[in-house]
Amino acid sequence: MQSTVNYLWHTEDLLGQGATASVYKARNKKSGELVAVKVFNTASYMRPREVQVREFEVLRKLHHPNIVKLFAVEETGPSRQKVLVMEYCSSGSLLSVLESPEHAFGLPEDEFLVVLRCVVAGMNHLRENGIVHRDIKPGNIMRLVGEDGQSIYKLTDFGAARELDDDEKFVSVYGTEEYLHPDMYERAVLRKPQQKAFGVTVDLWSIGVTLYHAATGSLPFIPFGGPRRNKEIMHRITTEKPAGAIAGTQRRENGPLEWSYTLPITCQLSMGLQSQLVPILANILEVEQAKCWGFDQFFAETSDILQRVVVHVFSLSQAVLHHVYIHAHNTIAIFLEAVYEQTSVAPRHQEYLFEGHPRMLEPSLSAQHIAHTTASRPLALYSAASTTPTGLAFRDPTLDIPKFVPKVDLQGDYNTAKGMLGAGYQALRLARTLLDAQELVLRGLHWAVEVLQTTCRRTLEVTRTALLFLSSSLGTDRLGNVAGRPETQELREAAELRSRLRTLAEVLSRCSQNITETQKGLSSLSAELVKNRDQVHEDRSIQQIGCCLDKMHLIYKQFKKARMRPGGTGIHTHDLPHGRQALNCLSHIYFPNTKYFKK
Known part of the structure; x- marks a missing residue:
């Protein structure tokens, strides 16, 4: 146990750890209120004094719902280590949300918009106070659930933050590799000497990578072997990226770089939102700081979406x-x-x-x-216009199911199990989308049939009324047909009119019969549509996939536990091979195959 004057925590309640500090879950000694305490290690005291106190000073200036609150600055016992007492966010970070297999292909649209709204509001408060964060990433965006059940995201970890106006520059390097602006990456990761100074727009690059990660479940720039293993290619991808591209990938060793100007098809965001978001990503993921948007334009464009x-x-x-x-x-x-x-x-x-x-x-x-x-x-x-329907565009989720390698490996098997479960959740979402679409098609057709039936009834009423009027008119000979009366022009016109009225009556009679037949056909079609809707409601595929995922999730948790405690539980030697086999079976038996989705 460790403590300050007012707070107490156990070192096993670790929430996160960085180069200069560790964050623990703690309690107020009097009230029992949960808080987060950031305890600085020895390495942090090696930094210049002004750097050590910078985080305290920055947090004291900030007061916003989307920035983690600072409650107090205290010290531990004899060591007198500085402790930041901050707001505790019980739902982890945005990174922990994205690492869940359920979000392997990104956040749902509603949740993504919450992230966007919170990050934009928090960053706007930073800029109003002249502060650059310098380490924006999903791991530094904390999540808690509000009273209404909706997520609230808050910026945290201001250890690298400093005060900086829009026209000021800095030369020190902070941040996390995958989210660093390429110029900072070149000096901090590749250790190449260069004299560039950096402005506030470096935060915009990090925001762009973070938003892409939240929308897709993956990083935008991925060299073969991964960003940490192939740093030179990582730098090439970010610096050689064409204007307008929002992602770059190298699929094989020494292979060409492939650029993407749209979000992947597996993304859960609608095309309506994507069309608004992609131009923003393209303009903040711009290497040349002179071409990159400033914060004013970023705030204007994102606010336009959110409004x-x-x-x-x-x-x-x-x-x-x-x-x-x-x-x-x-x-x-x-x-x-x-x-x-x-x-x-x-x-x-x-x-x-x-x-x-x-x-x-x-x-x-x-x-x-x-x-x-x-x-x-x-x-x-x-639409009555003849168009070629395009239908729903999607990627068959069975193509994203990874395979276990022959040799049992804790980390590799965990990643494979996680990938299988992620593909399973994608299959569930797609199956639900297709089933919902089927329901909406049948419902819409049923409405259209009802509108046609109503139109038929009204048309039939008008037709029958017209027939009654014509019958009445044709049955009355107001001119009389007296033998021997000489034929006049008026009589000839009346006879011609009577002939036309008879023809019209015959046409209306046939129309009435056709409408009656159409009504019968529409009634039959309506009954068929109702029957089909009932069959959709009886479809059990969603429940079957859900049952499969529940079983897969239990196995995945075993792999996760084995990875966290290698060799300590007996899971590795006995249960994991069975888990590998079970996951393979479940993914092939329960997941809808390509034929199902095409159907």
């Missing part, structure tokens, strides 16, 4: 749910153009249904007149 509202549009022809991001003050015409960009259905051909009723959208009105939608209650888009 938009989402309209959920389900394309019946594509069977795809689209997220359309617009401002509430935009006109409906702008919304229709945004829908066109995602669906290729021109505004003049767009027809909408909402909750079973036609929804007329007047282009000149405000977007506030669009119905409030959700993913389960979207606007249903259909």
Whole structure:
């Protein structure tokens, strides 16, 4: 046990560890309140005095919901080591969230937007106080869950932070390799001498890498063998990156560098959000500081995203749910153009249904007149224009299932088990997306059929009324047909009109019969759609995949435990080979295969 005057902690309650300090979970001696204490080690006292006190001074200036609070600065017993007493975030860091197999391919859209909102707000507070963080990364973004159940993310670890105005530069190097600006990477990691000074935009590069990591589950720049094993290629990828590219990969040793200008297809973010986010990433992941956006533009563009509202549009022809991001003050015409960009259905051909009723959208009105939608209650888009439906674009998750190597290896087997579980969660998400789309297609078609049935009923009523009127008119001869009366022009015109009315009555009669037949067909189709919807509700594939994942997760936990305690539990010698076999079986038996997804 260790303590200060007011706080107590056990050295086993380690939350994190760095080069100069360790962070522990602690309690207030009087109230029992949980806090985090940052205890500095001997190496930290080797630094200049002004560097040692810089973190205290920075934290004392900052007061914001998205920055970890500093409660007190105290000292331990005889050693008189400095201790920072800070807010305790019970849900770990953003890095721990991303390392979960469930998020192997990135965060869901709603959670990503929470991360974006919190990071932008926290960074805005730093810039308002003239502070550059210099070590932005998922491990330094802590998470806690608010009273409403929503995540709150907070910036932490200001050991490398310092006060710096927008036009000032610094020359000292801090940060974590994968998130470092290339110029800082060159000096800090490659140890190459250079005289470059760095500005506040180095934080923007780190934010860009962090946001890409949160959106995709992986780093944007990956040389063959990984960033830590191939540092020279890592530097090449970041410095040779073409303008507009947001990621670079080397897939084989000494192989070419491949650039990406979009987020990967496995990303969970909608195309509507991606179209807003990618230009931001492209402009803050810019090597030349002169070409990189400044914080003012970064804050303006990210705030623009966060101020938009989402309209959920389900394309019946594509069977795809689209997220359309617009401002509430935009006109409906702008919304229709945004829908066109995602669906290729021109505004003049767009027809909408909402909750079973036609929804007329007047282009000149405000977007506030669009119905409030959700993913389960979207606007249903259909079009009479002939278009080639594209459908949902996805990567078959079975292609991402890794294989165990013949030799049992603790770290390697853990990584493989984690990769299998990640592919399993991706299969579950995709299966759920496809099943939800099937439900929405059937629901939308059912609505369309009901609209047609209503139209048929009204048309039939009008047709029958017209037939009654014609029958009444044809049955009355107001001119009389007296024999021997000479034929006049009026009589000839009346006879011609009567003939036309008879023809019209015959046409209306046939129309009435056709409408009646159409009604029967629509009723039959409606019953078939209801039957199909019932079958969708009875589909057990989601539950089967979920059951599989529960079993796989238990095995994964055994691999994780074995990795944390190698040789100490007997797991390595007995259970792991069985776990390898079980995971292989489960992934092949339960995961939907390519044929299922194509179907």
